[in-house]
Amino acid sequence: KNEVEQSPQNLTAQEGEFITINCSYSVGISALHWLQQHPGGGIVSLFMLSSGKKKHGRLIATINIQEKHSSLHITASHPRDSAVYICAVRSGGLGGATNKLIFGTGTLLAVQP
């Protein structure tokens, strides 16, 4: 079983819909990242969070440390949101040999007009 699991793996939505992408992890973490990758493109950091909730424009990220779960929400989705969304966790403490980044395999989102 992967240490970071994302669901769903693929998601198709209609423009305007509210979208939720989930990330569950099985290790202790000190931070969680949400990244966006457009087809054939580079990777952009959306959020880095260690507790609570963050919002940037139409994107909202939440994390529940006790449940080892994070969600990425997109409100009023648009075709330009079509991309792969990647969850990554920083495992272990802030420093030391156990500190590393573990990436999920991504969720492919397609938003249709």
Next chain:
Amino acid sequence: NAGVTQTPKFQVLKTGQSMTLQCAQDMNHNSMYWYRQDPGMGLRLIYYSASEGTTDKGEVPNGYNVSRLNKREFSLRLESAAPSQTSVYFCASSEGGRQFPHTGELFFGEGSRLTVL
């Protein structure tokens, strides 16, 4: 700011050839990373450099070497390319540092698509 710049964007090699992927960041970050991305798998760490003058192996270091030339630049070398090294390679950086190597927001380059025939 340019952020993280990596070159080349595309490269085709024959088995046994060598090449170097170049990466530079202009954000004064301490930590730099090289990842490979393969279909159906998460990003996998090849090597990282927690700070200038240090490099460490990641998850999949075999067949690769790295050099942290200075604080800005971190290169990845394939000495004798193999078809299994066909992949998309990403350089990244973060504030990090020797004590907290994998900390801070991640900034990625545009990726280098390498094909080994």
